[in-house]
Amino acid sequence: MTSHRSSISRDSLERLTATEAARLLAGREITAEALTRACLDRIAEREPAVHAWTVIDADAAVEQARVLDRGPIRGLLHGLPLGVKDLFDTAGLFTAYGSPIYHGHRPIADAATVSLCREAGAVVLGKTVTTEFATFQPGPTRNPHNVAHTPGGSSSGSAAAVADCMVPLAFGTQTAGSIIRPAAFCGVVGYKPSFGHVSRAGVKSLSETLDTVGGFGRTVQDAALLGAVIMRDRRLAELAPGEAPSIGLFRGPDWSSAEPDAQQAMEVAADALSAAGARVEEVPVPDYFAALTAIQQDVMAFEAYQALSHERRTAPQQISPMLTDMLDRGGRISFAQHQRNLASVVSFQRQADQLFSEHDVLMTPGAAGEAPRAVDGTGDPLFCRSWTLLGLPCVQLPVMAGSRSLPVGVQCVGRFAADLAVLQAACWVHEHLAR
Amino acid sequence: MTSHRSSISRDSLERLTATEAARLLAGREITAEALTRACLDRIAEREPAVHAWTVIDADAAVEQARVLDRGPIRGLLHGLPLGVKDLFDTAGLFTAYGSPIYHGHRPIADAATVSLCREAGAVVLGKTVTTEFATFQPGPTRNPHNVAHTPGGSSSGSAAAVADCMVPLAFGTQTAGSIIRPAAFCGVVGYKPSFGHVSRAGVKSLSETLDTVGGFGRTVQDAALLGAVIMRDRRLAELAPGEAPSIGLFRGPDWSSAEPDAQQAMEVAADALSAAGARVEEVPVPDYFAALTAIQQDVMAFEAYQALSHERRTAPQQISPMLTDMLDRGGRISFAQHQRNLASVVSFQRQADQLFSEHDVLMTPGAAGEAPRAVDGTGDPLFCRSWTLLGLPCVQLPVMAGSRSLPVGVQCVGRFAADLAVLQAACWVHEHLAR
Numbered sequence: 060m061t062s063h064r065s066s067i068s069r070d071s072l073e074r075l076t077a078t079e080a081a082r083l084l085a086g087r088e089i090t091a092e093a094l095t096r097a098c099l100d101r102i103a104e105r106e107p108a109v110h111a112w113t114v115i116d117a118d119a120a121v122e123q124a125r126v127l128d129r130g131p132i133r134g135l136l137h138g139l140p141l142g143v144k145d146l147f148d149t150a151g152l153f154t155a156y157g158s159p160i161y162h163g164h165r166p167i168a169d170a171a172t173v174s175l176c177r178e179a180g181a182v183v184l185g186k187t188v189t190t191e192f193a194t195f196q197p198g199p200t201r202n203p204h205n206v207a208h209t210p211g212g213s214s215s216g217s218a219a220a221v222a223d224c225m226v227p228l229a230f231g232t233q234t235a236g237s238i239i240r241p242a243a244f245c246g247v248v249g250y251k252p253s254f255g256h257v258s259r260a261g262v263k264s265l266s267e268t269l270d271t272v273g274g275f276g277r278t279v280q281d282a283a284l285l286g287a288v289i290m291r292d293r294r295l296a297e298l299a300p301g302e303a304p305s306i307g308l309f310r311g312p313d314w315s316s317a318e319p320d321a322q323q324a325m326e327v328a329a330d331a332l333s334a335a336g337a338r339v340e341e342v343p344v345p346d347y348f349a350a351l352t353a354i355q356q357d358v359m360a361f362e363a364y365q366a367l368s369h370e371r372r373t374a375p376q377q378i379s380p381m382l383t384d385m386l387d388r389g390g391r392i393s394f395a396q397h398q399r400n401l402a403s404v405v406s407f408q409r410q411a412d413q414l415f416s417e418h419d420v421l422m423t424p425g426a427a428g429e430a431p432r433a434v435d436g437t438g439d440p441l442f443c444r445s446w447t448l449l450g451l452p453c454v455q456l457p458v459m460a461g462s463r464s465l466p467v468g469v470q471c472v473g474r475f476a477a478d479l480a481v482l483q484a485a486c487w488v489h490e491h492l493a494r
Numbered sequence: 495m496t497s498h499r500s501s502i503s504r505d506s507l508e509r510l511t512a513t514e515a516a517r518l519l520a521g522r523e524i525t526a527e528a529l530t531r532a533c534l535d536r537i538a539e540r541e542p543a544v545h546a547w548t549v550i551d552a553d554a555a556v557e558q559a560r561v562l563d564r565g566p567i568r569g570l571l572h573g574l575p576l577g578v579k580d581l582f583d584t585a586g587l588f589t590a591y592g593s594p595i596y597h598g599h600r601p602i603a604d605a606a607t608v609s610l611c612r613e614a615g616a617v618v619l620g621k622t623v624t625t626e627f628a629t630f631q632p633g634p635t636r637n638p639h640n641v642a643h644t645p646g647g648s649s650s651g652s653a654a655a656v657a658d659c660m661v662p663l664a665f666g667t668q669t670a671g672s673i674i675r676p677a678a679f680c681g682v683v684g685y686k687p688s689f690g691h692v693s694r695a696g697v698k699s700l701s702e703t704l705d706t707v708g709g710f711g712r713t714v715q716d717a718a719l720l721g722a723v724i725m726r727d728r729r730l731a732e733l734a735p736g737e738a739p740s741i742g743l744f745r746g747p748d749w750s751s752a753e754p755d756a757q758q759a760m761e762v763a764a765d766a767l768s769a770a771g772a773r774v775e776e777v778p779v780p781d782y783f784a785a786l787t788a789i790q791q792d793v794m795a796f797e798a799y800q801a802l803s804h805e806r807r808t809a810p811q812q813i814s815p816m817l818t819d820m821l822d823r824g825g826r827i828s829f830a831q832h833q834r835n836l837a838s839v840v841s842f843q844r845q846a847d848q849l850f851s852e853h854d855v856l857m858t859p860g861a862a863g864e865a866p867r868a869v870d871g872t873g874d875p876l877f878c879r880s881w882t883l884l885g886l887p888c889v890q891l892p893v894m895a896g897s898r899s900l901p902v903g904v905q906c907v908g909r910f911a912a913d914l915a916v917l918q919a920a921c922w923v924h925e926h927l928a929r
Binding site for chain 2: 150161164167168169170171172173174175177178255256257258259260261263264267268290291292293294362364365366367368369370371372373394395398401402476
C-alpha cells in the first residue's frame with residue numbers, strides 16, 4: 060500500500076495518488092498533460108489484459124489537459140484524470156449503461172457529478188465498464204491482480220482502473236455492493252457516501268431508495284477528495300488522520316459466510332489497530348440486522364422493475380436472463396409489501412444509530428473474501444446490502460493479500476451523515492494498516 | 495364539477511373522466527381512436543389560446559390508439575390519452591425541460607413512469623409545457639378559465655390541458671408546489687404522492703430530496719388511477735368514497751398570506767363537509783412548522799445548484815435571470831448547512847405524524863387564492879413548500895369560483911405513505927363539495 064506514497068519519478072506519474080498529483084499540479088510542478096499522457100500510456104499497456112474501459116477519450120483528454128495547463132487553477136481536481144463509470148451520462152461520449160440496448164448512445168449532457176468534477180478541473184479520460192445496468196451480468200473487465208479473476212461489480216472498470224494505476228480517481232455507484240465489493244477485490248479504497256448527499260442527476264436509475272454515487276482512489280484522502288467535489292464539502296479535501304478512533308468490530312450475521320481470508324483480515328486489522336492505540340471492541344449483532352439483506356433485495360427488485368420499465372417493454376430480448384429473473388421477481392412484489400419494506404427501512408435506520416453509541420466506526424467485512432474467478436460472476440454483495448439499505452457511509456480499505464495472493468480488506472461504516480468522521484477514522488486505520 | 499359526470503354524448507368524448515372513459519374502453523363501448531381524436535379536436539380548437547403543449551404527437555397517438563383498439567385490453571389506462579409534462583423523457587419525442595438549452599433534444603428512452611403508463615395502455619398525446627427546469631420562469635401556457643391569467647407552474651401545461659378537457663390525465667412533478675398550485679389555479683384535481691414512492695428515472699432532476707412525480711385528473715378517482723399505474727398499487731384504481739372522514743382544518747402559519755378567496759374556500763368547504771357528516775376540527779400549528787418554508791427553499795436551491803451543474807457550466811447565458819439567482823443562492827449555501835437542513839427534515843418528518851393523531855387528513859390552502867395575472871408569473875408555492883419538504887401525500891380539490899370567477903380550492907394532506915387513505919378521504923370530500 061505504501062508504494063503509492065514513496066518517491067515517484069517523473070516517468071511514473073500515473074502512480075501518484077490524486078492528492079499528491081493535485082498538490083504538484085496546483086504548484087505547477089507537473090503538468091496536466093504529462094499526467095494525462097502517463098495515464099493514457101498505462102492504459103495502452105494494460106488495457107488489453109484488464110478491459111477496464113468502454114471508451115477512452117484520449118484526444119479530448121489531452122486537449123483538455125493542455126487547456127488546464129494554460130489557465131488558472133480551476134479547483135480541487137485541477138488536471139486530475141478521472142474514470143467515469145459507464146452508468147453516468149457524458150455529453151457526446153458513448154454511454155451504454157452496460158447494456159446492448161444503449162449501444163452507440165451519446166447523451167446530450169453530463170451527469171451532474173461529472174460536471175461538478177469538470178468544473179473542479181478534472182480531465183475525463185473515458186468511461187469504465189459497468190455490469191448490465193449496475194446489476195450482475197458481468198462486463199469484460201478482469202482483476203488487474205490476476206486476470207483470471209473478477210474485479211467485482213458493478214463498478215468493475217472503475218475499481219480495476221484505479222487499482223492498476225490507469226487513473227487516480229474514478230466514479231462508482233452502489234445499490235447493493237457495487238462500490239465496496241470491487242474496491243475489496245481490487246485492493247483500492249472505495250467510498251460510498253451517506254444516502255441522499257450526492258446528486259444522481261444523469262446517472263441511470265436502478266433503485267430510488269438505494270442508488271448512491273461514490274468513487275474509488277488509492278488512498279482514503281483520494282476518495283475523500285472526490286467526495287469533497289461532488290458533495291461540495293471542502294472539509295473532505297483537508298482530511299488528516301486525527302486521534303486513534305474507537306472501533307467496533309462488527310462480525311455481523313453473515314460471519315460464517317465469510318471465507319477464512321476475510322475473517323483473517325478482520326483479525327489482522329484488529330490486532331494492528333489495537334497495537335497502534337485504537338480502542339477495538341466487539342459489537343454484538345442486533346436482532347433486526349439479519350432481516351436487512353432480504354429487504355434490500357426486495358426493495359431493489361421492486362424498484363428496478365419500475366426504473367427499467369422502458370427497457371423491459373421495448374427490448375426484453377436484450378436483457379440478460381439474470382436481470383430478467385430479478386425484474387420478474389420485482390414484478391411479483393406487491394406495492395403493499397413494498398410500502399411495508401420502506402417503512403421498516405425507516406425504522407431500522409433509526410435503530411442503527413445505536414450501533415455507533417460507543418464507537419466512531421464499525422469495522423466489518425466488505426466482501427466474503429478474495430475475488431472469485433471471472434467465470435463465476437462478480438461476487439456476492441452480501442456484506443454490503445444491509446449498509447446500503449441503512450444509507451450509512453462506508454469506506455473499503457485493503458488489509459492484506461489472501462491465500463491466492465489477491466487483495467482482502469475490511470470496510471469501515473459510520474453513522475448516517477457522519478461522512479467526515481468515518482473518512483477521518485478510515486484514514487487513520489489505513490495509515491496504521493499500511494505500516 | 496358534476497358536469498363531468500353527467501350524461502355525455504358521443505360527440506363530447508373529451509369531457510369524459512378518465513375513470514368513465516376507461517370503463518367504456520374496457521367494455522369496447524367507445525374506441526381509443528375516437529377518444530384520441532376527440533381530444534385532438536379539442537386541442538386544435540383551444541390550443542391557440544391556451545398554449546398547453548410543446549409537442550402534439552397526433553399521428554403517432556392515433557396510430558397507437560388504433561393498435562390498442564385491435565388488441566386485447568392492455569391495462570388500467572387502456573386507450574386513455576395522456577399528457578406528459580416536458581420534464582419527462584419521451585423516446586424520440588422532443589423534450590426540452592422548459593429550457594432553450596435543450597431545444598430540439600429527442601431522448602433515447604421514455605421516463606420510467608411514461609413507460610409504465612404505455613404498458614398500461616395509455617396513449618401519449620404529446621408533451622405539456624413546463625416552466626424552465628420546473629422552476630419559476632413561465633412558459634407560454636395560459637389559464638383556460640381566463641387566458642389573461644397564469645395556469646400556475648411548473649406543471650403549467652398539464653394542469654391547463656386537463657382543466658380544458660384536452661386530455662383526461664396528465665403528468666406533473668412537484669419540488670415546491672408544482673402540482674398542487676397549478677391544480678388549484680386551473681380547478682382540477684392534483685395529486686402529489688408520498689415522497690419516494692414513484693420512480694423518477696428519466697425525469698429531469700432538480701432536487702433529490704424534494705422532486706416527486708404525480709399528476710392531474712378532473713376527479714380524485716382519475717388522479718388515483720394514474721397513481722395506481724405509476725406506483726403499481728391496484729388499490730388506488732378501485733377508489734370509492736368510504737365513510738365521512740375526520741378532517742383537521744389546518745390554517746397554518748401563513749394563513750394571513752392567504753387571500754380572502756382562499757380563506758373563504760376553506761370556510762365553505764368546512765361548512766359543507768360538516769353538514770355532510772364529517773368531523774371538522776381546527777388543528778393548531780406546531781411550533782416547528784413556520785421554519786419549514788425557509789428550509790425547503792434552501793434545500794431546493796442547494797440541490798438545484800448540483801443537479802443543474804452541466805447547464806450552469808456549459809450554457810449559463812441560456813439560464814433565466816430568475817433561475818440564475820436561485821442557483822447563485824444555492825451555490826452560497828455550505829454543505830455543513832445543507833446537512834443540518836437535511837437532518838432537521840428527518841426530525842420534522844417524525845414530528846409531523848403527530849399532526850394526524852386525531853384526523854384522517856388535514857385540509858389546508860393549496861394556493862394563496864385565484865391565479866395571478868400571467869404577467870406576474872406563475873404564483874407563489876408558499877402553501878406547498880412545507881408539505882413537499884415533509885414528503886406527505888397531497889391532493890388538491892376545487893371548491894368554488896373566486897372573486898374574479900377563477901377556481902379556488904383546498905388541499906388535503908395525509909400521513910406519510912397513507913396515499914390510499916388520503917385519496918379516499920379526498921374522494922369523499924370532492925363528492926360532497928360538488929353537491
